[in-house]
Amino acid sequence: MADNAYKRQVVNDALIILNAGKTGQAGILFTSITDEEFADWTTVSASNHPDKRLICSIYERVLKMVLEDITPDFACFYADLGHEVAANKAYGGWDYLFELPSDYLCMIGQIDEGSKGKQGQHCEVIQLANYSHVVVGTDDQAYYCSTSHTSVDDSSDGQPPDDDGNSNWTLYSTDGSLGVQWYESMSYKYNSTGKLLASNIMNNKDGDGAYIKYVAYEQAGQSDEPQYYPAHFSNALSTRLAAEIALDSKDYERRRRLIEEYERLAKYDYRRVEYRHKQRVKPKTILEARNG
Numbered sequence: 373m374a375d376n377a378y379k380r381q382v383v384n385d386a387l388i389i390l391n392a393g394k395t396g397q398a399g400i401l402f403t404s405i406t407d408e409e410f411a412d413w414t415t416v417s418a419s420n421h422p423d424k425r426l427i428c429s430i431y432e433r434v435l436k437m438v439l440e441d442i443t444p445d446f447a448c449f450y451a452d453l454g455h456e457v458a459a460n461k462a463y464g465g466w467d468y469l470f471e472l473p474s475d476y477l478c479m480i481g482q483i484d485e486g487s488k489g490k491q492g493q494h495c496e497v498i499q500l501a502n503y504s505h506v507v508v509g510t511d512d513q514a515y516y517c518s519t520s521h522t523s524v525d526d527s528s529d530g531q532p533p534d535d536d537g538n539s540n541w542t543l544y545s546t547d548g549s550l551g552v553q554w555y556e557s558m559s560y561k562y563n564s565t566g567k568l569l570a571s572n573i574m575n576n577k578d579g580d581g582a583y584i585k586y587v588a589y590e591q592a593g594q595s596d597e598p599q600y601y602p603a604h605f606s607n608a609l610s611t612r613l614a615a616e617i618a619l620d621s622k623d624y625e626r627r628r629r630l631i632e633e634y635e636r637l638a639k640y641d642y643r644r645v646e647y648r649h650k651q652r653v654k655p656k657t658i659l660e661a662r663n664g
């Protein structure tokens with residue numbers, strides 16, 4: 373597999389930052405990092421290349437951290453979350469629950485699909501453990517999914533309880549309001565663990581689901597390709613990597629300074645927006661205008 377020159381540059385920059393230009397080793401240590409090694413750091417020899425093994429093992433974790441902190445444009449996407457779901461777990465009194473995209477990393481906001489503008493405030497990302505989907509049966513009772521499956525109408529994978537004796541669904545409650553409408557071609561989950569969106573509004577164009585702006589992470593996708601990184605993002609990532617390497621070597625003072633530098637870089641976009649706000653002329657009140 374070919375070397376990943378872009379990731380290698382990020383790593384070498386981290387080493388240069390860490391060593392503050394005091395060593396000539398930085399440009400030499402990582403001349404052969406491959407996509408395979410980044411994807412699975414255990415393929416790097418611990419005895420021959422301990423530093424390279426470390427950088428490969430922490431790279432993905434640190435990248436995700438920086439993506440969450442900075443939320444750069446190249447990693448931001450929109451998604452219609454589709455039909456609401458219900459779970460056999462408490463989710464804080466929210467009215468609606470939705471499955472998040474498989475590449476979801478962090479939330480920017482639940483927004484109006486029509487304008488893709490103002491961020492919504494009526495949502496929360498929650499972590500549910502060992503939950504199963506709950507639907508309303510044809511008998512107006514609630515059933516939870518007891519076997520993960522994709523639903524098919526008029527078959528053994530159909531709406532409960534009329535599923536030809538199949539064990540996909542188990543009675544959850546005689547109160548049908550605890551479930552949501554059953555849909556064909558839905559992927560229903562049993563005993564699943566993950567993050568879901570809880571909300572009080574439906575804001576997609578069809579009025580039957582949630583619409584969000586979020587930060588995505590894909591191991592082999594654009595979010596993981598440094599050639600798309602703007603300079604300030606690359607600098608922030610290299611600095612955060614350097615801080616983690618300093619932690620491993622127990623150089624706590626160096627790590628502290630690098631974290632401070634990273635936080636300054638991570639606030640790049642925020643400071644730019646703050647600066648623009650400061651340049652605006654403060655509008656006068658009617659009373660101020662009358663008094664000149």
